[in-house]
Amino acid sequence: MTLLKAEELYGGYGGGDILNGVSLRVDAGEVVVIVGPNGAGKSTAMKALFGLVNVRSGRVTFRDEEITRLSPDRIVGRGVCYVPQEANVFPSLTVLENLEMGAFIRRDDYSAQIERVFELFPPLKEKRSQAAGTLSGGQRQMVAIGRALMLDPKVLLLDEPTAGLSPKFIDLIFERIQEINATGVSILMVEQNARHALSLADRGYVLVLGANRYEDTGPNLLANREVAEMFLGG
């Protein structure tokens, strides 16, 4: 079953188009990875799914209902949560408060969900009362992902979750993403660690100049010589 779908999106930030007909799809239970060169519009495509970009034409649907121009608080309400590439925590808020903000629209008792996030990322439990801005890059990324998990989303959008992390943390974050996926959360992520990410992916897209260049299963993209030479560094 297809959960989230973008069809031929064109648009950008008010100037020229950054997206030139990109189409994406995330089915239930999948891990989908987007790779591509810097400035290809990967982040912009993610933002477009979340209603943060002026989409001039094309449409975004979630479970066949159009969400193209919905505000973010409506979109999170449907179960799509997003971790941006940069500035993805509230630095002066504590770890716990960051998680609470992720649950802002929930009016029920979400303490079980907080415990689940702490189980996934044990360091956060110790540092729950510490300001997120004082944490290491890896721990900040845990806070960012934890915040986005607070609504128990159906689809989690991750924009370069391992960027700037040490190899130890890269492996850990990828592991956790797989665990999250195993609990039934579909994942769409942009990744610079392309080989690693594609090796975990059910499907992948190669994005160039705001449009799909290649689209295939993870293993097939890894095996594709052209893709490997041009986008995966040989």
Add this chain to the structure above:
Amino acid sequence: MIDFLQIVIYGIVLGSIIALGAIGVSLIFGILRFAHFAHGDLMTLGAYFALAGVAGMSLPMFAAFGLALGATALVAVGIDRALYSRLQQVSPIILLISSVGVALMLRSLIQMIWGPDNEIYQSGISMPWTFAGLRIQPTQVMIVGGAAGLMLLLHLFLQHTRFGKAMRAMSDNPDLARLSGINTQRVVILTWIIAGVLAAAAGIFLGMDTRLHPIMGWKLLLPVFAAAIFGGIGKPYGAVAGALVIGLAQEMSTLILPAAYKPAVAFALMVIILVWRPTGIFGGKVL
């Protein structure tokens, strides 16, 4: 020594009044990213609303003050809805300039309604209490106590309520706040309510400490901004610390300078901070 302590008391009283204004300026900057130049005149409006309650409707003092806080908050939200919220997409500079216009309009309106003369809440002289040679007015105790009480309430709100935390979150990162599903428009309105209440309290306390006059708040705007910048703009706790520093510095300057130079002291401190540490003592945002 007694003289010095007496001046410290004046400084704390002035600092408390400045703090109530500076917190508002700081919160507004944190949430809306613009310097609200009408804040001084919002204080004046609050002071005159209280006067209308006390003198016009002959309400008891506390009822009139409460009413004035509410009415000022309402005006602040009204101005935001009618003007600032519509200009928000344009640019922070336009917002700043429009707030100068609002300042002028408020001041003219106050002068039209209440006239240009000095006014007081209560005639008659209250006897100061004396402790070991220090003179303390009952109104001074009320001002410092009232300001401290309001600040404590704000602190509890910011630290322990859902919307208080959302307000800090939005001040940290407005985009992420939106992404998290926080209703940012609600937060904006709440910010104006809080800023309006605190501005009115500052105006009323200033009126109690001295007299009411249509430019009373405008004259306090400079120290208020100096305090907000000193504490790191966007940081309400820094604003309180900044306000005490500015209040004390202004009063202590009278030991060596003529009293007319008090605003110059605030201005000098503001310039020094802007040059030396533009993010303020507590690392806020750059204006």
